[in-house]
Amino acid sequence: MFRDTVGMFYLLPPRNTLVAAALSLVLSRLSSSSLSVPDVPHIATYFGTKTRYEEVNPHLLRDVLSVNKSVLKPPPTERCSPVHLTAVIRHGSRYPTVKNIRRIQKLSELVRREASRGSAGSWLQDIQSRWENWYTEDMDGQLVMKGRDDLRQLAQRLSALFPSLLSEENMRRISLRSSSKHRCVSSVEAFQDGLQQVWRRSEVQYRHQVDDELMRFFERCRGYVEGVEKNRTALLEVEKFKHGEEMEGVRRRMAERLGLPHQRLTPDLVEAAFFLCSYELSIKSVHSPWCFLFDENDAKVLEYKSDLKQYWKRSHGHVISSLSSCPLFHHVFRTLDRAGRPRRSTEASPEPASILVGHAETLLPLLSLLGLYKDETPPTSNNYHTQHGRSFRTSLIVPYAANLLFVLYDCQRGPRLQLLINESPVRFPGLEAEDAPLYRDVRATYRHLLDGCDFHSECEGRPGGRGPNTEL
Template sequence: MFSGSLPANGLLLPAFTLLLTRVSSSSVSAPDIPHIAAFFGTKTRYEEVNPHLLRDPVSVNASVLKPPPTERCSPVHLTAVIRHGSRYPTVKNIRRIQRLSELVRGEASRGGGAEEGWLRDLRSRWESWYTEDMDGQLVMKGREDLRLLAQRLASLFPSLLSEENLRSGRISFRTSSKHRCVSSIESFQEGLQQHEYSHQVDDQLMRFFEHCRGYVEGVEKNRTAMLEVDKFKHGDEMDGVRTRMAETLGVPRDRLTPDLVEAAFFLCSYELSIKSVHSPWCFLFDESDAKVLEYKSDLKQYWKRSYGHSINGLSSCPLFHHVFRTLDKAGRPRRSTDAPPEPASILVGHAETLLPLLSLLGLYKDQTPPTASNYHSQHGRSFRTSRIVPYAANLVFVLYDCQRGPRLQLLLNESPVRFPGLEGEDAPLYRDVRATYRHLLDGCDFDRECEGRVVGRGPNIEL
């Protein structure tokens, strides 16, 4: 489907950049990775989902592209919905980190001479270096996340993310207004060797959840909407983690709130994703503790952003319709006089952008919803945000021109995902995908869903 040679005028510079990145990174050994690094939920590094990138950050596997081998196919368009890269903590978590640090330095009892070195470091040497002005901004590692993702996608799709298409302005870039997203889309363009940034800020599209009254009042501001999360937060599993951590640190258990337990867990994730450091905070948790805290995070995302309430997914109707309108244009038969279709659309937002869209598409929906009381039966769940929406998570719609007509493939974090109801094919006919989502393409009216019934909209337990 693809030729092995690069076009002389298009991708020699990106290809050379890929080679330099590969050579320079291969001489740097991977950092000592915490044993709990794969359980950080939405604060997970992208490399935990794709560990091969630690060895070679620009490696791509062309076999993930799976049009039918019996048909001649070529990619004609891609739409990528991308989460921003690694970032600093938000102000809320920075304040929790400061409270935790003060608690440990001020009230932790000192152990004997045989005390672990990492524990001595926590009690006496570790100092919080996070300041409130950081507030969720992209870090250098986050910029690299997006630059490298752009290079890998350009390597997978050289005819679409080409220098010629960039120079002619045929690739569109849209982003959330948040600083970390704007920085991410600029970094993505740098990865494509475009240094004069060109993008549109579009919060109606990338932060749709803020504009949906049914969501804001029915979930965001509805205290009963997160009942399962609150129950688990104060339940037996979390209580066990809290007790063990208090004993290890030598702090009064009643002073170590569930929020401070989570702050310590997130500190391990931040030090890794920001500095590639194995923080002493990581040693407070074994794998079973990490799974409890990951589950608490997943419960929050499930009930606040995903299947827990129908309005969560429906709030993403504007983005859903935008994606399919773009695909419709790219797949429509054209006369010789028509302008060629847009080869690529790059959309940068948040985990809160991706999760509702994935839910609307019906992906990662388990038969039994996660609740505060069924933790032990949920270990095999498919809804794991650590795997689905790490930093720099990306959902890519690849449209192929094939002999039998246009076909569509989904990639999540650079791995193939099959459409629900069309599991027999990696790249089903586009018309079959449209038929599967006909009810949403013809319906899913944002104004009706978001401005309709709000009062009394409580948890939707019957999914």
């Protein structure tokens, strides 16, 4: 009996030993090759919010459960132990949304029509022969199997990092909340799958709360919805770049490679081809033929276009975008306050962990409110060439399964707080001297937000209309 590389068993006739030996050799070669890093597109690190988590942490391509405990950095001179973890997590890899599926369908129709005429370039005919459109509108942003793996494996790694917090004994005291979107509910379930695999429980029991007030706060903030989301001028920089010189160059080069008239390819279709490369990698781990249409410079331009959108829609571009996350900000610090304060023996123990599963749109405003990834010069439509060293790169900040971890330690000098983003240490702005500053110093740094940042007054009561606030 032999097992193939996807776990299927085959029974071989005992008398056919020659065939058995040959098959065994083939399977062993396939098995050993599967241990090596798979073929990854050369542009895989530029997919913005559609980037795989493994591109941010490439060591996971070799071992998905690899954990580096040295990322936990309480002061070596103090005796410290972790007492609480709050994790704000983006859902895992997903199918395209309906909007992008329709763009893919348009691109697919163009390829089929032009390739059948026989006058198109060889690249176009090659794509037509090697690729078939398999996306359907009912997929609409749902979590894929790889996305479940993303969250399951993240839970297992966090359990290895924080065994005393994410333990079976603490099972009923771990708080789990999710956005109502199907991909987030599936993700929080997969996270629980991962924990219960660690605990070796045979029956998985899901218990989580759907909480859109926390995880989809941006929908409830009227100032944000009217001032940014529905305001045509709020994303002006994105529109200007979309039709600017750099994007036009990518469009022209792609048309030449495909042997198509330039005017047949709209900027949206160029982006659809780029996204196809990202989707097929994140969903199927496939190096799609669409990837070969773009060189690294093209990918950097398309990443920048995506970053402009996220910057001006969800991040530092308009201050209301950050302030819309006030409910989540206050929830995190209330939870940390409870976990860090002294307790009487009669009081119930605080939550050892709070797991909050949402979207890139959940993480980006909160990261911005915390003052992270704010470059001295904001990205605009006309400064692309000076922005190559920017810290605001969504490919690195909010890939699928992105996570913002607040780790509270009990230390000799008092509670300390460490921040990790995508399982790597990041220092709080204004407190760069320490990896895990005293919690009271963190609270002092954010005192203006802890005492203010009122959701109602920021989102409903801002004077002077609801146009976007462009403080940078």
